[in-house]
Amino acid sequence: MTRAIHRAEHATDLRERVCEAAVSAGYETACYLEGGETLTVAGEDGARPPTDAVDAEFTTVDGDSRHWILVPVSYGDTRYGTFALATDHTVEDETRSERLVGVGETIGHGIANTEEMQARQRIAGELHEERRQFEKLHSVAAQMVGCEDEQSIYQLAIDAAENILDFDICGIDVVEGDWLVPKALSTDMESSDSERIPTDEGVAGETFQESKRIIVADVSEYADADPTNPDYRSILSIPIEGVGVFQAASERRDAFSDRDAELAELLMAHVAETLKRLRSEEALRESEEKYRTLVEQSHDAVAIFRDGSYEFVNDRATELFGRDEEALRNAEGWSLIHPEDRAELRAIHEELVVEAGRQRTFEARIRRPSGDVRYCEFSVTSIDYDGDVASLSSIRDITERKEREWELERQNERLEEFASVVSHDLRSPINVAQGSVDLTQQTGEEEHLDRAEDALERMEALVEDILDLARQGRHVDETEPVDLAEVGTEAWESVDAPDATLATDVAATVAADRGRLRELFENLFRNAVEHAGEDVTVTLTDCEDGFAVVDDGPGIPDGAHEAVFERGYTSVDDGTGFGLAIVENIAEAHDWTIEAVPTDGPGARFEITGVNRAD
Structure with a gap:
């Protein structure tokens, strides 16, 4: 026994x-x-x-x-x-x-x-089966990571529920607005076995609203259970966080256990996490694409600056700095800034990158490889970038705006000078004219009117020079090739000095506004006649980087070589003091420089430099 x-x-x-x-x-x-x-x-x-x-x-x-x-x-x-x-x-x-x-x-x-x-054998078998299921579910999770769209994730989850958890009837419903919409069904299910339902109805709605699992042992005994297929007897309903609901059904009563629910929850947790990652990646890609499009289409230069070099630049930045992307990113960042502005920008940058989120707006100059200097407005924000703090800059070229500001300042200066002339220089001839008229009225002697006429002519000359000075202050926007000898000769013809002589020793063609260059010569020639006499000899000649006008008169007094360009400065009784000021304005409008250069002998010499030759 x-x-x-x-x-x-x-x-x-x-x-x-x-x-x-x-x-x-x-x-x-x-x-x-x-x-x-x-x-x-x-x-x-x-x-x-x-x-x-x-x-x-x-x-x-x-x-x-x-x-x-x-x-x-x-x-x-x-x-x-x-x-x-x-x-x-x-x-x-x-x-x-x-x-x-x-x-x-x-x-x-x-x-x-x-x-x-x-x-013991049964428990060991159950543990082995559970371990096998866990391993397969984790393998499915690894496969989900490789899915590139949501539908692939849903279908992979349903396949796992069928083949690993042995759920022959199951599906996933996803929230769209106020509805739970079927997205994936098991192979034994027909499309008619699952329909979209409101998110607050049925077992699925309860699962989604309360975010809890529900096991219905017998649908006939559960008030909210209303399966699409009347053959279904029991239901397992699992929430998918932020997504929707997973449901499995059986034609047997009490078909699902707590262990079934736990495994299904594990599978749906993988689904939720993978969808969250996928949606985050999609949102990030969309955000990056929108930001990149915005940056690339921006009219401003956009750059990310870190550790003394540019990590990112858009096309507009390459245009602004005059370098291609590779050259710009490989360049030492501070070398692109004008030397006089580097110290200030370093201090600002160091202050900004102490922490992310700081902002500053300031102006500075950059220098192109050609030597061209551009004035820029920097709007900078410190950001977290690749584990470090960098500065994100929006850089706008404001050179033209600066030039307009400078032009406005010059115009304001001229207006102030005009006001000064009107209040001072015109007052004297006006007083002379008024006094002469009064004397004529008192004495009846018309010879006093001669003085009045001289005063009025003086006033007319002043007004013409003032208007001319105002016109010549405008910047030259368009130029053309101009022969210096030819336009100089034309200008000489307007000078009323038959005994004076013009010698042209120049063969250059320059880029200039022809009409305004002629006015420059006319004023220089008249200045020579007024100060050197009607038999003066004037020479138009070349000089380094430009041209010069020279006369053989007494020359400019020592210490007055800069003062001669001041408005109202004159050394003759009937001069207005605006001729050389007009010359200087025309030169500056062309971005030229004019100087009264001291000579070894008699005569005055005016050199105009910074001239672009067109020949």
Whole structure:
């Protein structure tokens, strides 16, 4: 009997073996009963004991012309069943009875051991299966990372629910507005098995609204359960955070366990996390694309500056700095700034990059490879960039604006000078004219009117020079090739000095406004006639980087070579003092420089430099 118990692989095998061992030991029949039901019978006739005689204690009964020995099978406090033995004689030996009771306890111990072993094997099997499912779910999660669109993620999740969790009927509904819309269904489902529903209706709506899992053991007993397919008996509903709901259904009642729900929650957690990452990446790509488009289409230069060099520049920045992208990014950043502005910009940059989020707007100059200097307005914000703090700059070229400001300042200066002339220089001839008229009226002597006429002519000359000065202050926007000798000769013809002589020793062609260049020569020639006499010789000649006008008169007094260009300065009685001021304005309007240069001998020399030649 003991050997039969030890050889048994499970409880049923054990019951069969002990019954067969009893028959082999000489009993006519052996049965194993549990709960009044005969589970195992051994013996030729297959007789069974009267079940109403089964008791918790050892007993014997008569029946069917044989005696039955009913042995309780137990271990500890647990009663497993009854071991019934049929014999043709009664059992009256007390020792034998005790031995049979011991057999029942041995069988009970064997059943307990077998059930414990089976339980361990079952738990081990469940753990193995659970581990297998977890491994496969994590493998699915890894595959989800490679998905490039949401639909692929939904379908991969449904495939995993079918093949790993053994959910034959399942689907994913995604929130769109106020609806839960089906996005993926298992292979056994038809499209008619799942329809869109409001986000606040049914088991799916409850799952989504309350963000909790719901297991419906029997849809007929759950008030909110209204499955599209009437054959569905039980439902598992799992929320997908920020996305929607996963549901599985079965035509069996009570088909889903807590373990099923936990595995489904794990799978949906992977879905939610992957979708969150995918949507974040898509949003980031869209944001980057919009920002890049905005930056590339910006009329301003945009650049990211870090550690003394540019990490990023747009096309407008390459135009502004006069370098291609590679050259600009490889350049030492501070070398692009005008030397006089570098110290100030370094200080501003160091202040900005202390932390992200600081802002400054300021003006500075940049220098192109050609030497051209551009005035710029910098709007700078410090940002987090690749684990560091950098400065994001929007740079606008304000050179033209600056030039307009400077022009306005010059105009304002001229207006102030005009006002001064009107209030001062015109007052004297006006007083002379008024006095002469008064004397004529008092004395009747018309010779006083001659003085009045001279005063009025003086006033007319002043007014013409003032207007001319105002006109010549405008900047030259368009130029053309002009032959210096030719325009000089034309200008000389307007000078009323028949005894004076013009010598042209110049063959250059320059880029200039022809009309205003002629006025420059006219004023220089008249100045020579006024100060050197009507028989003066004037020479138009070349000089380094430009041209010069020279006369053979007495020259300019020492210390007056700069003063001669001041408005109102004159050394002759009938001069207005505006001629050379007009010359200077015309030169500056062309971006030229004019100087009264001291000479070794007599005569005055005016050099105009910075001239662009057109020949």
